Amino acid sequence: MELVTEIWRGSGLYQITGGQAIMLVVCLGLLYLGIAKKFEPLLLVTIGFGGLLSNIPGVEIATGDGLLYLLYTAGVTNGVFPLLIFMGVGALTDFGPLLANPRTLFLGAAAQFGIFATLLGALGLTSLGWADFSLRDAAAIGIIGGADGPTAIYVAGRLAPDLLGAIAIAAYSYMALVPLIQPPIMKALTSEEERKIEMVQLREVSKTERILFPLVLLLLVAMLLPSAAPLLGMLAFGNLMRECGVVERLSDTAQNALINIVTIFLGLAVGSRLQADLFLDTNTLFILALGIVAFGIGTASGVLMGKLMNRMSSNPINPLIGAAGVSAVPMAARVANKVGLDANPHNVLLMHAMGPNVAGVIGSAVAAGIMIMFTS
Amino acid sequence: MELVTEIWRGSGLYQITGGQAIMLVVCLGLLYLGIAKKFEPLLLVTIGFGGLLSNIPGVEIATGDGLLYLLYTAGVTNGVFPLLIFMGVGALTDFGPLLANPRTLFLGAAAQFGIFATLLGALGLTSLGWADFSLRDAAAIGIIGGADGPTAIYVAGRLAPDLLGAIAIAAYSYMALVPLIQPPIMKALTSEEERKIEMVQLREVSKTERILFPLVLLLLVAMLLPSAAPLLGMLAFGNLMRECGVVERLSDTAQNALINIVTIFLGLAVGSRLQADLFLDTNTLFILALGIVAFGIGTASGVLMGKLMNRMSSNPINPLIGAAGVSAVPMAARVANKVGLDANPHNVLLMHAMGPNVAGVIGSAVAAGIMIMFTS
Amino acid sequence: MELVTEIWRGSGLYQITGGQAIMLVVCLGLLYLGIAKKFEPLLLVTIGFGGLLSNIPGVEIATGDGLLYLLYTAGVTNGVFPLLIFMGVGALTDFGPLLANPRTLFLGAAAQFGIFATLLGALGLTSLGWADFSLRDAAAIGIIGGADGPTAIYVAGRLAPDLLGAIAIAAYSYMALVPLIQPPIMKALTSEEERKIEMVQLREVSKTERILFPLVLLLLVAMLLPSAAPLLGMLAFGNLMRECGVVERLSDTAQNALINIVTIFLGLAVGSRLQADLFLDTNTLFILALGIVAFGIGTASGVLMGKLMNRMSSNPINPLIGAAGVSAVPMAARVANKVGLDANPHNVLLMHAMGPNVAGVIGSAVAAGIMIMFTS
Amino acid sequence: MQNELFKEGLTLMLAGMGTVFVFLTALVIAMTVMSRLVGRAPTAARTSGATDDEIAAITAAITEHRRK
């Protein structure tokens, strides 16, 4: 009899808290978005399942010496997992379109305004006494506007580990929602004529340029902004392995087995931050709200910069590709392409949008470096 | 001259103990079984070689900061390696046959009686003063009857690390010996007519059912038996990655590179527990003896449950598939199929036996959860 | 204004030291050798890039909790990475030519004289007061002459971690320079007639011999020189997985995903030892000078042993294959083949040279074991 | 005789087998309910390895993992 009582007291039904029940539903929702809606499934499926595991009452999975907690300490707090993902992204990324048209870096720069505006918004909420975000918290929240998952996790792990769960969820969810968030803003800020602009074909890029690019990027980071060196250094390393042509077996592994293993581990580890008592908080609501504002502002500033460049440049620039500057590779570039095709069925912007798109990755890593330097 | 003496004193011939010599022979025997007899080679080859390395006198490999000791602490004591293997098994397993015929779960339940009978046996030996097993030791020994390697290693690592080597060896050896151990028991407990029973073809299972199954399993574990959540959670996670269809690259890696890497590490780490002074012990003999009893009882209770279900059910059930409830996937299912074919050449039981076979994996993970909850 | 000052003070241009600037140039040079000249690119590209990252001023990458420092402590100081590479090398190596002609092991033995002569050279420099190498330092430097990267890193990590960067760079650079270093020495020590010697075709080797070889090797190491057991044990384990035919999935992973992941990590971690204040040192110059002497002496002693064996043997032995005894697999074997072809266009020595070539791997691991035993 | 320990083992055996059956019964019910709910919605069905070809393929796949 006692034993039955003990088993009952050990059961989840007996131990579960309201918060855990809510989080189980939230995590099932994330899985639904990832699986049925195909929203960033690599991360939403792993984070969502990690979140389920982490809200099972009465067992050490996301705490103590549970697997998810071990993964979290092994690779998130020290930044190892996001950095290895960045290496893999570097090995997967073709910087050719950026090399063919370096000016599109300015679009990637402009779109980072979403990051800093959101930082200011978070501090504004605190000034108004509605929230209680420190400068470090605000910086980590702002980086959601970078629309780059590993960068957001890296910065949050460094500056605001308590908010990591909400920041990661916001970053990946809004990245997945880019096809819904961006088009209205893009259309509101551009005229039909601007959206119809066709761009000149990109020039050829030599193998040597491709090999030198990651080294130029790294040396520039080293000289100007060392605090961005871990992120951009690993991106450059992955890209050098890809382009140098003499370490194909390493490049293959970085693009496949290694990035996949780390993605599984990172997703589960981030999921461990979805424990009810860490996640259910008014902060989370503010973070979700600020995150979508960040995406909107980033999109708008990218488009506006595109309009400005179009006016100042001899070669026409379609301002739509500015929206791709938020990163969210390759979704944002495809959105720019689609909105362009709607206005002009002969207007293939995809390759032109890939330039600002990868520039946005660099831009938000630079912004991350500034945040880290300024707040440490 | 002194130097020659020093080299001689550093040699294995000078330092070797009788126990180490015996263990070298035992490990060569394990390699022979794995390579020449193809008994569970993935684990017997890696464990066997790890055992050889661990019985080399005078060098830190399985101790201090030796590689095998580092692997052992990195992934066995905390359960990380068995859990990652379970994730890979989930990604490799098709639960379709179980979904088509959920009742076969009862066969997987009955076969777990071997686990608890063995636990009782171990405590009986202690009561008689022949052995000295604690309740935790007995629980870990019982789990051998689960016929599931990673579950046995996970439980032994938690409850009885001192016995881990013997338990792992017993579990994998008897899993390999299933084609010898099971048929006599199966034939003794069934009539010729029963063995001839043909079963109706399994129904179709939809993609949605396959996707929902791991989630249903996880939520049930969360509600009823959280202590089984690490094992069954990782199994469910692997299976969800397999079935959801949107993270194929992660599922591929979980089924290949990752499970292979972890298998190599796990095998070597378990091998490090075959050090002579840990392994050569009357306890080991008792464990080996109890293990085979566990397999026998599990097989018998599965078959008897099959007979019972056949009598109570409108659809005929061949009791032979009950023997597959011990797990030992897929060997036990193939044994059931073979014994069935011997009695009736048109009787293909393989797919019907896969249901109880994977049910046995779930059943022994549930039993493991109970053991851990009860003894911690 | 203050902020601009702060950003300027955080920049690399402000913080960089002369040593770091020099090391950035050196590392770019390593990348040039790896990429443009294809010198051991797997390691020179990863080490070179790791070195770039480690000389970026003002950011924790190779120190503190930076990624490269974490990799260094996780796998270099404890020997884990070199041992896993050795396992992969074992899985990649065909010991058939050695089994067909075991006597070529003597060539692999003779070539290790370069190791010990260099050790003596390092101690001689110390005795003269020019350098300040301890016995452990000298042993680690000598192992450069083994012409085997993972062995050198393993020994340096154990005996002289401070010198690890210079030793690894010397080992891989000279391995890449084998086609320039060896031929003059080989030609100076052999007559035209000797270089023309054709060797008899190798006998067939059975599958059983191939399976037993790694076990024989391991047991011999265990009995005679346990301190070499970690290195040779992992080599034998990899080779057993390759040859036993029952664990192909593990062998594949050891040869591909796992060795590639570890190579990336090892390269970056070794690169972290190229920090200016660790690397720029007169010791480094001495190590580079001693390393090339080691290669030369090793080559010469291999060739001379080849001449001796040719005179004493009934079957003709081309002394050129003795040069392959330094290891540097498979470059040294190809050099022997090429020099042979120059003297006699029908003289294909490649397969004959593979015997001493892999013997050299065993030989230098044995030498490593002696060094470690003697100096610990 | 350490009767205490043996009794504890007996209790654990009864409770353990009981829990295993309760849990797996609950799982049978949950799976059945789930399958019925899913069955109502029109979904793209997929054969549950009912053909001999699939039997062979699945066994081969699992065997490959365990036996290699």
Added chain:
Amino acid sequence: MQNELFKEGLTLMLAGMGTVFVFLTALVIAMTVMSRLVGRAPTAARTSGATDDEIAAITAAITEHRRK
């Protein structure tokens, strides 16, 4: 109102956007200079994904990574 903190945020915003633009401008210059220097040396040129086929291939590759 915590005006201090908000002011600090404003400073960080200005400095941050400034640095982003300075850095990316420097990168534009460095890339342009690098491309010109490389252009002088005769090298085996490779088309920069200018064809529709390549566009499709690259997008597919990146998509495959992100979407699977």
Added chain:
Amino acid sequence: MQNELFKEGLTLMLAGMGTVFVFLTALVIAMTVMSRLVGRAPTAARTSGATDDEIAAITAAITEHRRK
């Protein structure tokens, strides 16, 4: 002059080369004995890379690993 250290080095050199030769001699003997014992039993023989094709294949494989 640190003669002590140099002498220690000399000793290590002699002992080291000696051990290398003793070990590899033992290995030669063990391999030869093993091959003879195996040779008596009838086994499925496999050519030891004696053909030019195999030479090429093996070198290519090893090269691929080292050079890529």
